[in-house]
Amino acid sequence: MLDIKFIKENKDLVALAAKKKRINFNVEDLIAVEADRVAIGQQVEELRSKQNKASEDIMGATPELKEQIIRTMTDLKSELKNKEEKLSETMKKWRELMLQVPNIPDMSVPEGNSDEDNVEIRKWGDVKEFDFTPKDHIEIMELANMVDFERGTKTAGFRGYFLKNDAALLEMAVWQYAMDRWSKKGFTPMLVPSLVRKEALVGTGYLPQGEEDLYSDGNEYFAGTGEVSTMYYHSDEVLDNLDNPLKYIVWSPCFRKEAGSHGKDVKGLVRVHEFYKVEQVVLCRASHEESVRLHEEITRNSEEMMEELGLPYHTVINCTGDLGQGQVKKYDIEVWMPSQNKYRETHSASYFHDYQARRLNIRYRDNDGKMKFAHSLNNTAAATPRLITAIIENYQNSDGTVTIPEVLVPYMQGKTVMGKNGQK
């Protein structure tokens, strides 16, 4: 959500933002409703003013005068009721439109239609050359009984899976490693709800637009990311001070219908309906510079983790068409997937300015004594099982085993190689 004053004064900027983001939103509709809101609001206020005046007069009036005032008030009351109904209709439209206003992308964001127009800004690690024909993660994992897709779909339907043996341990090792790693950087570790109220999704900007990608009974929803409940955690709060940003490292199950992606990644663990994610969530002062600094910081945090894991990656800046409604700027980190011979997204780092905080009513008192809406950011730390497919494919050996990245060995009961213990 943006400030209506800002929208009125910068409607061209908002219209351009919608165009750049390929979002169907007509700012003129909102401007028209806003004009109605102000005009009808003034009429209502005028009537109320009269009513208040009459109320005051009535107190000291003689019985006859009282009668007379009450008679004139009857007409005024029905007129007021009429206008109030009009106002509430207008407000409803106004709120609906306000929830659709796109945030303004940063100047540094390249223009484009889709992820194909994203621009590489960094690259790390050499793409591994195998002296044998590398397998994909499905083959490696099935060979050692680390995954069961057949029973997975039997149980959970399309994209269902069971992780078994060393893969089950590896997945938990990654979570533990990530939670430890970020805790040491001063992030507060949290386990958060995945089952959330609708308001939490509206507040973070996943609704009303993203309904088709969410599991729900229309009342409670399964969140697609831990960001949702972590942000809602502070809703309607006034934070003590934000001289030091609030930083959370959050683990949660994530649920996505992946509507519109039915044809993509139909096999394997790259795209599933139910996965787990360690996520960085940050709240900071209402300062663009602070947001930018922290955005770079949380991006680097994850890049450095990929380097520790020895996974070749590149980082792209997402083009305008690939930005969400509320995002100002976004970087994706993409890992090299040998079986697909391309980079695949593992992390997504974005900042929102006060877009989410406005919707969630998260404020703080700034050093000048004024109430302000906070800024918010988030980035993936480790999303599994997608991340472990990358580990498995990049670290595979010719005999079908997988070498465990050094940093994960302590979390794998000291094991250095996996894939031998499974039994069919």
Added chain:
RNA sequence: GGAGGCGUGGCCGAGUGGUUUAAGGCACCUGUCUUGAAAACAGACGUGCGGCAACGUACCGUGAGUUCGAAUCUCACCGCCUCCGCCA
């Protein structure tokens, strides 16, 4: 599941139908004093909307209602607390 109580500004808290422009306190902000800070004192001090302004208007968990007039009365919903029951 049963019974009772409660929901007021950043926080605490008064207020049970009509100067409430929401008392009072704390915090925040600005001054004075100080090398600096603290303390003390003084001042300012909720938020939204309209208006150049004076000012007007709304907001007391949410929504509806009663009334000339609602923070205050009624109903519904949401949330919290206490006790009992149930489970562990």
